Amino acid sequence: MQTRLTRTLLLITMIAAPLSCRATGTAGNVESVSITVTNDVNRGSATISIIPDGGIEQQLGSVGGADTQRLVYTGSTRARAFRLRAAISGASDTISDVFFIPSGTGVAWSLRANHLRTTR
Secondary structure, three states: OHHHHHHHHHHHHHHHHHHHHHHHOOOOOEEEEEEEEEEOOOOOOEEEEEEEOOOOOEEEEEEOOOEEEEEEEEEEOOOOOEEEEEEEOOOOOEEOOOEOOOOOOEEEEEOOOOEEEEEO
């Protein structure tokens, strides 16, 4: 009986491991990326989200009017294109151009000019 249980558990592990790698996409290549947002729009607080290409939008935090805030995205950055979204009450959303995050870099985004750059 114990041998049958051991074989069954081994089989389940062998099947589940490759499936979990596919679910995360890059199997462990998770990074924390600093995203500095300058809300120079002066219309109140902006809620900032990151949108990975082919992924699920993730809310990062908020930035008050005429303020700069450092937010952190933790997730896979390998071979993924991203956009940032700023939702400001009473105004239309600001959405950045598509960008990539090279390993070891951060991102700086100014809302008024909708200007985004990577930083070291």
